[in-house]
Amino acid sequence: MKKIAFVFDRVAHYHQExxxxxESRFAEQAIELHLFSGQTTAGSKGRIGLERQIVAREQKYQFREYQVGSYVFRRHIGVIEEIKLLKPDVVVLLSHVGNLSHWQLMGLKEKLGFKLMAWQCGYEYNPGRLKQALLRRFIPKFDHHFAYHSNARRYALSHGARDDQVTVIHNTINEERIACLPKEEAxxxxLARHPEIGNRRILLFVGAVLAEKRVETILAAMDELKRKDxxxxxxxxxxxxxxxxxxCAERDDVVITGAIVEGVGPYFDAAEMYLxxxxxxxxxxxxxxHSLPxxxxxxxGSADDLVIDGVSGFRLQEGSASEMAGKITQILDTPGMSESMGARSRELITGRFAFREFIARINNKLVEFA
Structure with a gap:
């Protein structure tokens, strides 16, 4: 039986589907899915991994990150030994140049005869000359790249991957599982949970609250707007x-809920837009x-594919608070714009960027390599 192994630093709630x-698709094709999922340290916040097992052949391992200056180095403890025992046909890795295990697997793939695939986000938080030099040696060593989006494809090509070595998968969630409520019901x-909302129109941010999310830009935009609604x-x-x-300690125009995974749907359904x-x-x-602009x-990098500027929302070109304030105002004050942009968003995510298409792209390429 063929074996395909995924090695992920963290398996988050959005990876379950x-x-x-x-796993189900592979079983129909006489292929075993093996998942190696990293366990983060206790008390981690933001991007964290699930503690529970989500597929039958899942092994947990200790995942460590070390900050050295502006760089992050990673360790996968025990994974190399398990891969040697498993002898998979394909190994899929998150593409992190600072992970020693990735470099070790690049050397091991010739010895064991497996294909090495990159799960390629294509985004660098701390680019620099040293990292660029390492990436030009690192990226071409993968047999294939699953690129999150068109920008990730360009990223892989710019660091030495060939055109035929990259498949754009359009990373997504299963939109068919999302239940939507009418706006007033949501x-x-x-209001029952957060009565302080009152009759004001809702601007929404949902995600890990990290510095790189630039939430302060939203706050500054609201300061410029000075709107009471x-x-x-x-x-x-x-x-x-x-x-x-x-x-936000002295503000009455921000409601902070903390993390919500199950039951977050009504927050989207009640909002005017997502920021x-x-x-x-x-x-x-x-x-x-949820049909939001x-x-x-x-x-x-995904927004370049997902958000059609002026059609399903707006792309910030400068990223300034003033620019964001202008776009917020345009959506709020143009009759029907929120609804029409939201409808186009829904059309895109249930069509070209649907989960079924995402899975088909991954499955077909992995079966080809296995």
């Missing part, structure tokens, strides 16, 4: 949340599934 669906639910709902947790709480001035990605997909910066 991916791996369970692939607002009623939220809007409130920011900030849903999420992360290392940067204490900074945001301190910045993401900094990095991130899948929050955009979820907002689109998007106001986004570069995100992780």
């Amino acid at each position: 991916l791996f369970r669906t692939l 607002r009623a639910l939220l 809007i409130v920011l709902l900030l849903v999420g947790n992360g290392d940067h949340l204490p900074v945001i709480r301190a910045a 993401l001035p900094g990095t991130g990605g899948l929050g955009i997909n979820e907002a689109m599934a 998007i106001v986004s910066g570069y995100a992780d």
